[in-house]
Amino acid sequence: xxxxxxxxxxxxxxxxxxxxxxxxxxxxxxxxxxxxxxxxxxxxxxxxxxxxxxxxxxxxxxxxxxxxxxxxxxxxxxxxxxxxxxxxxxxxxxxxxxxxxxxxxxxxxxxxxxxxxxxxxxxxxxxxxxxxxxxxxxxxxxxxxxxxxxxxxxxxxxxxxxxxxxxxxxxxxxxxxxxxxxxxxxxxxxxxxxxxxxxxxxxxxxxxxxxxxxxx
Amino acid sequence: xxxxxxxxxxxxxxxxxxxxxxxxxxxxxxxxxxxxxxxxxxxxxxxxxxxxxxxxxxxxxxxxxxxxxxxxxxxxxxxxxxxxxxxxxxxxxxxxxxxxxxxxxxxxxxxxxxxxxxxxxxxxxxxxxxxxxxxxxxxxxxxxxxxxxxxxxxxxxxxxxxxxxxxxxxxxxxxxxxxxxxxxxxxxxxxxxxxxxxxxxxxxxxxxxxxxxxxx
Amino acid sequence: xxxxxxxxxxxxxxxxxxxxxxxxxxxxxxxxxxxxxxxxxxxxxxxxxxxxxxxxxxxxxxxxxxxxxxxxxxxxxxxxxxxxxxxxxxxxxxxxxxxxxxxxxxxxxxxxxxxxxxxxxxxxxxxxxxxxxxxxxxxxxxxxxxxxxxxxxxxxxxxxxxxxxxxxxxxxxxxxxxxxxxxxxxxxxxxxxxxxxxxxxxxxxxxxxxxxxxxx
Amino acid sequence: xxxxxxxxxxxxxxxxxxxxxxxxxxxxxxxxxxxxxxxxxxxxxxxxxxxxxxxxxxxxxxxxxxxxxxxxxxxxxxxxxxxxxxxxxxxxxxxxxxxxxxxxxxxxxxxxxxxxxxxxxxxxxxxxxxxxxxxxxxxxxxxxxxxxxxxxxxxxxxxxxxxxxxxxxxxxxxxxxxxxxxxxxxxxxxxxxxxxxxxxxxxxxxxxxxxxxxxx
Numbered sequence: 090x091x092x093x094x095x096x097x098x099x100x101x102x103x104x105x106x107x108x109x110x111x112x113x114x115x116x117x118x119x120x121x122x123x124x125x126x127x128x129x130x131x132x133x134x135x136x137x138x139x140x141x142x143x144x145x146x147x148x149x150x151x152x153x154x155x156x157x158x159x160x161x162x163x164x165x166x167x168x169x170x171x172x173x174x175x176x177x178x179x180x181x182x183x184x185x186x187x188x189x190x191x192x193x194x195x196x197x198x199x200x201x202x203x204x205x206x207x208x209x210x211x212x213x214x215x216x217x218x219x220x221x222x223x224x225x226x227x228x229x230x231x232x233x234x235x236x237x238x239x240x241x242x243x244x245x246x247x248x249x250x251x252x253x254x255x256x257x258x259x260x261x262x263x264x265x266x267x268x269x270x271x272x273x274x275x276x277x278x279x280x281x282x283x284x285x286x287x288x289x290x291x292x293x294x295x296x297x298x299x300x301x302x303x304x305x
Numbered sequence: 306x307x308x309x310x311x312x313x314x315x316x317x318x319x320x321x322x323x324x325x326x327x328x329x330x331x332x333x334x335x336x337x338x339x340x341x342x343x344x345x346x347x348x349x350x351x352x353x354x355x356x357x358x359x360x361x362x363x364x365x366x367x368x369x370x371x372x373x374x375x376x377x378x379x380x381x382x383x384x385x386x387x388x389x390x391x392x393x394x395x396x397x398x399x400x401x402x403x404x405x406x407x408x409x410x411x412x413x414x415x416x417x418x419x420x421x422x423x424x425x426x427x428x429x430x431x432x433x434x435x436x437x438x439x440x441x442x443x444x445x446x447x448x449x450x451x452x453x454x455x456x457x458x459x460x461x462x463x464x465x466x467x468x469x470x471x472x473x474x475x476x477x478x479x480x481x482x483x484x485x486x487x488x489x490x491x492x493x494x495x496x497x498x499x500x501x502x503x504x505x506x507x508x509x510x511x512x513x514x515x516x517x518x519x520x521x
Numbered sequence: 522x523x524x525x526x527x528x529x530x531x532x533x534x535x536x537x538x539x540x541x542x543x544x545x546x547x548x549x550x551x552x553x554x555x556x557x558x559x560x561x562x563x564x565x566x567x568x569x570x571x572x573x574x575x576x577x578x579x580x581x582x583x584x585x586x587x588x589x590x591x592x593x594x595x596x597x598x599x600x601x602x603x604x605x606x607x608x609x610x611x612x613x614x615x616x617x618x619x620x621x622x623x624x625x626x627x628x629x630x631x632x633x634x635x636x637x638x639x640x641x642x643x644x645x646x647x648x649x650x651x652x653x654x655x656x657x658x659x660x661x662x663x664x665x666x667x668x669x670x671x672x673x674x675x676x677x678x679x680x681x682x683x684x685x686x687x688x689x690x691x692x693x694x695x696x697x698x699x700x701x702x703x704x705x706x707x708x709x710x711x712x713x714x715x716x717x718x719x720x721x722x723x724x725x726x727x728x729x730x731x732x733x734x735x736x737x
Numbered sequence: 738x739x740x741x742x743x744x745x746x747x748x749x750x751x752x753x754x755x756x757x758x759x760x761x762x763x764x765x766x767x768x769x770x771x772x773x774x775x776x777x778x779x780x781x782x783x784x785x786x787x788x789x790x791x792x793x794x795x796x797x798x799x800x801x802x803x804x805x806x807x808x809x810x811x812x813x814x815x816x817x818x819x820x821x822x823x824x825x826x827x828x829x830x831x832x833x834x835x836x837x838x839x840x841x842x843x844x845x846x847x848x849x850x851x852x853x854x855x856x857x858x859x860x861x862x863x864x865x866x867x868x869x870x871x872x873x874x875x876x877x878x879x880x881x882x883x884x885x886x887x888x889x890x891x892x893x894x895x896x897x898x899x900x901x902x903x904x905x906x907x908x909x910x911x912x913x914x915x916x917x918x919x920x921x922x923x924x925x926x927x928x929x930x931x932x933x934x935x936x937x938x939x940x941x942x943x944x945x946x947x948x949x950x951x952x953x
Contacts, residue, residue, distance in 0.1 A: 101572040101617065134572055140533040140611060142604065172574065172620065173661045174868025178613035179572060184605045185533065204455060217894055219865045220444070220822025227447065228440035228458075229605045236496075237443070237453040239420060239505070246865055246897045250913025265898025267516035275507045280452075287499055289455070291491045300483035317788040317833065356749040356782055356827060358820065388790065389832045389877045390652025395788060397826035401749060404820065433678055435649050436606025445821045462649055462681045466697025481682025636887060656876035659885070660868070663875065668928075669885040671852060671937070674876075700948035707939045712884075715935055721887070723923045732916035 092281050094121050095162035096130040096211075097155070099169045099180035104135050109213045109255035110168040113245060113266065117166065117211065120274040126164065126281075131155055133179050140182065144189030152186050159187075163281040164207050165235060167226050171214025171246070176222040184229050191233075199294030204234035207280045209241035209273045213255045219244035236289075238280040240272035308497050310337050311378035312346040312427075313371070315385045315396035320351050325429045325471035326384040329461060329482065333382065333427065336490040342380065342497075347371055349395050356398065360405030368402050375403075379497040380423050381451060383442050387430025387462070392438040400445050407449075415510030420450035423496045425457035425489045429471045435460035452505075454496040456488035524713050526553050527594035528562040528643075529587070531601045531612035536567050541645045541687035542600040545677060545698065549598065549643065552706040558596065558713075563587055565611050572614065576621030584618050591619075595713040596639050597667060599658050603646030603678070608654040616661050623665075631726030636666035639712045641673035641705050645687045651676035668721075670712040672704035740929050742769050743810035744778040744859075745803070747817045747828035752783050757861045757903035758816045761893060761914065765814065765859065768922040774812065774929075779803055781827050788830065792837030800834050807835075811929040812855050813883060815874050819862025819894070824870040832877050839881075847942030852882035855928045857889035857921050861903045867892035884937075886928040888920035 096118070100108040111130065118128040136155060139146035145153055159165060169180040190202045208230040212219045223242040231237055245260040247253065260266060312334070316324040327346065334344040352371060355362040361369055375381060385396040406418045424446040428435045439458040447453055461476040463469065476482060528550070532540040543562065550560040568587060571578035577585055591597060601612040622634045640662040644651045655674040663669055677692040679685065692698060744766070748756040759778065766776040784803060787794035793801055807813060817828040838850045856878040860867045871890040879885055893908040895901065908914060 101574065140566055142533065172613070173616045173657070173664075174872065175607070175613065175657055178610045178617055181604070181607065181610035181613050185610055188604065217865055217867050217892075218869075219897065220441075221866075221869050224440040224444035224822065225436075225605070225607055227444055227453070228436070231443065231453055231455050231457065232605075234455045236455055237447055239447050239450045239452055240509075241447065242444075244865075244897055248896050249867065249892055249894045249908075249911060250917075260897075262520050263897060264516055264520040267519050268513050269898075271512040271516055272507065272509060275512060276505065279505060279507060283499065283503055287503075289492065289495060291488065291495060293456075293488060296487040296491060297484050300480055300487055303483050304478050304480040317790065350788055358749065388829070388836065389873070389880075390656065391823070391829065391873055394826045394829035394833055397820070397823065397829050400821045401826055433649055433651050433676075434653075435681065437650075437653050440606065441821070441823055448821075460649075460681055464680050465651065465676055465678050465692075465695060466701075476681075479681060485682075652873075652876070656872040657868075659879065660872035660875055660890075663885055663887050663889065666887045668887055669875070669879055671879050671882045671884055672941075673879065694952050696948055696952040699951050700945050703944040703948055704939065704941060707944060708937065711937060711939060715931065719931055719935075721924065721927060723920065723927060725888075725920060728919040728923060729916050732912055732919055735915050736910050736912040 092126045092163045092278065093161065094126050094128040094164040094166060095158050096128060096166045096168055097183055098130055098132045099167065099177050099183060100132065101134060101170065101177055101179060104132055107256065110170050110211065112256050112261065113211050113213055113243065113270065114168045116270050117274055120271060124274065124278050126278055129158065131158060133183060138182060138186065142185050142188040160202050162206065163285065164277050166209045166211060168211040169222050169226065171212060171218035171222055174218040174221060176226060180226065187233055194293065198292045199297065201234040205284050205289055206235045207277050207284060208235035208237055209277050212244035214246045215252045215254050216247050216249055219246050236280060236284060238276040240269065241276055243270040243273045308342045308379045308494065309377065310342050310344040310380040310382060311374050312344060312382045312384055313399055314346055314348045315383065315393050315399060316348065317350060317386065317393055317395060320348055323472065326386050326427065328472050328477065329427050329429050329459065329486065330384045332486050333490055336487060340490065340494045342494055345374065347374060349399060354398060354402065358401050358404040376418050378422065379501065380493050382425045382427060384427040385438050385442065387428060387434035387438055390434040390437060392442060396442065403449055410509065414508045415513065417450040421500050421505055422451045423493050423500060424451035424453055425493050428460035430462050431468045431470050432463050432465055435462050452496060452500060454492040456485065457492055459486040459489045524558045524595045524710065525593065526558050526560045526596040526598060527590050528560060528598045528600055529615055530562055530564045531599065531609050531615060532564065533566060533602065533609055533611060536564055539688065542602050542643065544688050544693065545643050545645050545675065546600045548702050549706055552703060556706065556710050558710055561590065563590060565615060570614060570618065574617050574620040592634050594638065595717065596709050598641045598643060600643040601654050601658065603644060603650035603654055606650040606653060608658060612658065619665055626725065630724045631729065633666040637716050637721055638667045639709050639716060640667035640669055641709050644676035646678050647684045647686050648679050648681055651678050668712060668716060670708040672701065673708055675702040675705045740774045740811045740926065741809065742774050742776045742812040742814060743806050744776060744814045744816055745831055746778055746780045747815065747825050747831060748780065749782060749818065749825055749827060752780055755904065758818050758859065760904050760909065761859050761861050761891065762816045764918050765922055768919060772922065772926050774926055777806065779806060781831060786830060786834065790833050790836040808850050810854065811933065812925050814857045814859060816859040817870050817874065819860060819866035819870055822866040822869060824874060828874065835881055842941065846940045847945065849882040853932050853937055854883045855925050855932060856883035856885055857925050860892035862894050863900045863902050864895050864897055867894050884928060884932060886924040888917065889924055891918040891921045
C-alpha cells in the first residue's frame with residue numbers, strides 16, 4: 090500500500106539557500122522511507138503563490154500545482170519557521186489559499202478535499218514560539234478535514250533570545266527533537282494506513298441539513 | 306461495544322448556577338445518546354482540585370476522582386468558556402494536573418494513559434476567542450496522547466464586544482454551532498470505535514531509545 | 522505640533538478591491554483629522570514586498586518605501602483581517618521585514634528606529650480571532666520599540682462561523698467598535714504628543730553592557 | 738516622587754516552595770530599588786482567591802486584599818510560569834477577577850481603576866511559550882487601562898522539551914534575560930513618572946456617548 094507524504098516547507102528563503110526547517114524535515118523523510126512511505130518536499134516560496142483565499146488567483150498563480158500535490162497525498166506535514174513568536178507569513182499564506190478547498194466539498198458526503206488525510210507539523214526557530222505555531226497549524230488542519238494523531242509535532246528551539254538556528258546550534262543532536270520526530274512519523278504512518286482502510290463515513294451534507302431543521 | 310464519553314465542563318460557576326457551556330455540551334450529549342454512546346458531564350469547579358502539576362497534590366485533593374473518570378473514557382471533550390480571549394483558569398488547571406499523566410507511561414510501550422482516547426472541544430463566550438481556546442486545547446490533548454479527528458470543535462460566540470451569552474442570545478438556534486456539534490459527535494464516535502478495534506501500536510519507549518543513540 | 526499617523530492596511534486584496542479593514546481604518550482617519558493629526562494609509566499588498574527578515578531584500582523590493590514612511594510617523598496603526606483565527610500573511614510579512622530594524626539601533630542609545638512611536642491595531646473579520654491578532658501584533662510592536670497606550674485596539678467580528686464581513690453586515694453601526702475606535706484615537710494622540718515632548722531616555726546600549734557584566 | 742511597583746507572582750506553588758518566577762522577579766525588584774522604586778511581591782496562590790469574574794466573590798474571598806494593592810500601585814508586573822505553552826491557571830484567574838474592575842469606572846471620565854498604571858510581564862518556563870504568555874498578558878492589561886512601554890517583557894526559557902528550570906539551569910546568568918529585565922525596569926520607571934505628571938485625560942464616558950450617536 091504505497092503511502093505518500095507531502096511536506097510543505099514554509100521557510101522564507103528561496104532555494105538554494107540553506108533552510109533549517111528543511112534539515113529537520115529531512116529527518117522525517119528518512120524515517121518515512123524506513124517505513125516504506127515516499128516523501129516529497131515542496132519549498133513553497135520557490136513557487137509564485139499569490140495572496141488570496143481561493144484555489145486559483147488568476148494568471149501566473151502557481152498555487153494549483155501545490156494544491157494538486159496536497160490533494161494526492163496521504164500524509165501532510167507543514168514545516169514552519171518561527172518569526173516574532175508565530176508561524177511564518179508563508180505558512181499563513183498556505184492556509185489562506187487552503188480556504189478555497191472548503192468550496193470543493195464532495196457532492197455526496199460534503200467532505201472537503203483534505204478529509205481522510207493525516208497531518209503533522211515541524212517547527213524550527215532560534216527560540217520560543219513552537220507551541221503557538223503547532224497549535225494553530227494543527228487546529229487549522231483539522232478544520233480543513235485532516236486527522237491529527239497523538240504526538241505529531243516535532244520542533245527545535247534554542248533558549249530565550251536570539252541565537253544560532255537549528256543546524257548551527259547542533260540541534261540535530263537534540264534528544265527531545267529526535268524523539269518526537271520518531272513519534273510523529275510512526276503515528277502518522279499508522280493512522281494513514283488505518284484511514285486508507287477505513288475511510289471516514291461522516292456525511293457532512295446530511296448533518297448540515299439536520300442542523301438546518303434544528304435551527305429554524 | 307459500549308463507548309463512553311466524558312465532558313469536563315470548565316466553567317467558573319459552581320452548581321447549580323446556569324452554565325452556558327453546559328447548554329452546548331447538552332446538545333452533544335443528546336447526539337451521542339442517539340449514536341449509543343453514554344456520556345458523563347463533570348463540572349470541575351464542583352470538586353476541590355488543587356493547583357499543581359502532579360496527579361495527586363495531597364489531602365483533600367479531589368483531582369484523582371476526575372482523573373479516574375478520564376482514564377476510563379473513550380472520548381474526552383473539554384468544555385471551556387472564554388475569558389479575556391483565552392480559555393478559562395479552570396481549563397488551564399485541568400491541563401496542569403494532566404501533566405502528571407506523563408509520568409504514568411505504560412511499562413512496555415511507554416504510551417501515556419490518554420493514548421488511544423479521542424478528543425474534542427466545546428467553547429462558548431459572548432465574543433471572540435474560540436479559535437485560540439480550541440487550538441491550544443486540542444493541541445495539548447494530542448501531546449497527552451489523544452487523537453483529534455477532523456471538525457471536532459464546536460463553539461458559539463457573539464459579535465464584537467460584551468453582549469448576551471449563548472443561552473440568552475438564542476445561540477441554541479445558531480446554525481453554524483448546530484452543524485459543527487454534529488460533525489464533532491459523528492467524527493468522535495467513528496474514531497473512538499476505530500481506535501478501540503485498532504489500538505495504536507507505537508512503542509514510544511523503543512523510539513526514545515533509538516533517539517538516544519542518534520543524539521549521542 | 523504636526524503629528525503624523527501611518528496605517529498599514531494588511532488586507533490580502535489589491536486596490537481597487539473593497540477592503541473591509543480599510544472601512545474601519547477610515548473611521549480612525551476621520552477621528553485623527555478632527556484632532557489635527559494627518560494620516561496616510563498604505564495598502565501593503567499594492568507594493569512588491571519580498572519575503573525576508575532584512576530591511577532590503579534586493580532589486581525590486583519595495584519594502585524600503587514603506588519602511589521610510591514608518592520611520593517618519595509618530596503613530597503606527599496595523600490594520601489586519603483575520604484568516605483561520607490569526608492575522609493575515611501580509612501582516613506577518615510586515616513584521617518579518619521589521620525584524621531588520623533591530624540592526625539599526627541608534628549609535629549612542631541603542632534605541633531601535635521604532636522607539637518613541639505610539640502604536641495601535643485595527644482588526645476585522647467575519648468571525649472570531651480579533652484578540653489573537655491584536656495581542657500578538659501589539660506585543661510585537663513593543664518589542665520593536667513602540668509604546669502601547671490603553672485601549673488602542675479596535676475590531677469588528679461577527680458571531681460564530683462564516684458570515685458577512687464588516688461592511689455588508691452593517692458593522693459600521695456597531696456600538697462596541699465605534700466606541701473603541703474613539704478610545705484608540707484619543708489615547709494614541711495623547712501619548713504621541715507626550716512622547717514627542719518627553720522622549721524615552723533609556724540607554725539600551727549601556728544597559729546591555731551592565732547585563733554583560735552580570736552574566737559573565 | 739515615591740513610585741510603587743506591585744508584582745503578582747502567579748506560580749502554582751505555595752510558599753515557602755521555591756519559585757523560579759520569583760527568582761527573576763527578584764532581579765527586577767533589585768533594579769527598581771536602585772531607581773528608588775519600592776516593590777511588593779504578592780504570591781497569589783498564598784491567598785484564597787475564588788474563581789469568578791467580579792471583584793468580590795463572597796465570604797472567605799481574599800481577592801479584595803490583592804485588588805486593593807493593585808489599585809494603589811504605579812507599576813504592575815505580572816509574573817507567570819508557562820504550562821502547556823500558555824500562562825498558568827493562576828495568572829488566568831487573576832485576569833478573570835480583574836474583569837470586575839470594568840464595572841468601577843470613574844464617575845466623571847469613565848476610566849477604569851487601572852488607567853494610568855504602567856505594566857510589564859515576567860515569564861519563566863523550562864521551554865517555549867514565553868511570547869504567547871507575554872502577548873496575551875500585556876494585551877489584556879491594556880484593555881484594563883494599563884500602558885505598555887517598549888520592551889517590558891523579560892523571560893527565560895530553556896531549549897526544546899522538558900529540562901531544568903530557571904534557577905537549576907543557571908538562567909540567572911543568561912544575558913538575554915538580564916538585558917531585557919533592565920530594559921523593562923528602566924522603561925517602566927520612566928513611563929510611571931511621566932504618567933504621574935501627565936495623567937491620561939481621555940474621557941471614555943463622553944466618547945461612548947459620541948459612539949452611541951453614530952451607531953443609532
